[in-house]
Every structure is written in structure tokens, then in C-alpha cells.
Amino acid sequence: MRSNLTINGRPHTVDLPDDVPLLWVLRDEVGLTGTKFGCGVAACGACTVHIDGVAVRSCQVALGDVDGDITTIEGVGTPDALATIQASWVKHQVAQCGYCQSGQIMQAASLLADNPTPSDADIDDAMQGNLCRCGTYPRIRAAIHDAAKQIQEA
Structure with a gap:
């Protein structure tokens, strides 16, 4: 299924099943590897991203359930301008x-x-x-x- 996402203020289109975890969309499809895989069951927090400013565990958010703008660690600051x-x-x-x-x-x-x-x-x-x-x-x-x-x- 084709999904349009806004990640760190930029549009991205992915063609994946709705049940793929957001974590893998970010890492494998979009190439944003700052978000880490830790446990896969939302128990460790390594995969935390924001959806519309709210912290969520991306390993447990299905692509089809994403409703809002996504911010990853890459969207928080830059090496030259840290948040x-x-x-x-x-x-x-x-x-x-x-x-x-x-x-x-x-x-x-x-x-x-x-x-x-x-x-x-x-x-x-x-x-x-x-x-x-x-x-x-x-x-x-x-x-x-x-x-x-x-x-x-x-």
C-alpha cells in the first residue's frame, strides 16, 4: 500500500504493507538510522520518535496507523546547530x-x-x-x- 508521510518536515512516499512497523520504514526505507531497534516490544525506548510532538515507540506503531507528522532524532538538531x-x-x-x-x-x-x-x-x-x-x-x-x-x- 502506498503511504505519504511527512518526516522531519519533508514528504516521503513508501509502498509497503500497512502493518510494517514505523521503525523499519524510517530505518530501511527512508534511511534515517538514528532511531534504533532495541527490543521490538516498546519496553526499552530506543525507537522513540514523535508523531505530532508526542513521543511514541516506533517499533509498535504500524505504518497504517500513522496519522501526523513524524520527527526523528535527525529532525531535532544538526551537528552545527544542536537543539x-x-x-x-x-x-x-x-x-x-x-x-x-x-x-x-x-x-x-x-x-x-x-x-x-x-x-x-x-x-x-x-x-x-x-x-x-x-x-x-x-x-x-x-x-x-x-x-x-x-x-x-x-
């Missing part, structure tokens, strides 16, 4: 292996869009479905607080 959340990630040296970080950043960006001044409890609640095998959770929390402060000061 505030990405700059905070770098500042706080969050990434170790880095595998989960695109999903972590996408979830954090969604949190800050909904709650620009999150408490530790708000952060823990919003981020609980994003796993980091390296255990950088304290740095993730610090980076989110830092990004929230920068956004408030802007």
Missing part, C-alpha cells in the same frame, strides 16, 4: 555507548514540550520507559534540568 536538549546532553556527558540516546533525547524533548519545569519525579516518571544499559540516569536527569533552565531563560 537545547542535545547541547545539554553533550554538556553533561550523558552518552557512554550512545545506543539508547536518540530515544532518550526524543522522550526528554517531549517531556519538556509538555512540562517546561519538570521536577525530579516528573523526569523519572516520563523517562521510566527509556532504558540505558550504561546507567547514565543521573546525568540524563541533570541534562533535562539544564535544558529546562536554558529554555526558561531564552
Whole structure:
């Protein structure tokens, strides 16, 4: 089935069955490999993207169920112009292996869009479905607080 998608502000047309997970559309058909496969059952958060600004697990969203604009980590910032959340990630040296970080950043960006001044409890609640095998959770929390402060000061 032919589907028209808007991904990171650009139109894309794919010809795939409606039941193909969005994750594989993004990675294999569109070539946006920043979104990672982690578990395939929406338990780890590595595949987090936004649909109309809402964080979703792309491994569990069927192509036929996509209704809205998709943003992947590639649409958040660029190496020359990092988004505030990405700059905070770098500042706080969050990434170790880095595998989960695109999903972590996408979830954090969604949190800050909904709650620009999150408490530790708000952060823990919003981020609980994003796993980091390296255990950088304290740095993730610090980076989110830092990004929230920068956004408030802007």
C-alpha cells in the first residue's frame, strides 16, 4: 500500500504493507538510522520518535496507523546547530555507548514540550520507559534540568 508521510518536515512516499512497523520504514526505507531497534516490544525506548510532538515507540506503531507528522532524532538538531536538549546532553556527558540516546533525547524533548519545569519525579516518571544499559540516569536527569533552565531563560 502506498503511504505519504511527512518526516522531519519533508514528504516521503513508501509502498509497503500497512502493518510494517514505523521503525523499519524510517530505518530501511527512508534511511534515517538514528532511531534504533532495541527490543521490538516498546519496553526499552530506543525507537522513540514523535508523531505530532508526542513521543511514541516506533517499533509498535504500524505504518497504517500513522496519522501526523513524524520527527526523528535527525529532525531535532544538526551537528552545527544542536537543539537545547542535545547541547545539554553533550554538556553533561550523558552518552557512554550512545545506543539508547536518540530515544532518550526524543522522550526528554517531549517531556519538556509538555512540562517546561519538570521536577525530579516528573523526569523519572516520563523517562521510566527509556532504558540505558550504561546507567547514565543521573546525568540524563541533570541534562533535562539544564535544558529546562536554558529554555526558561531564552
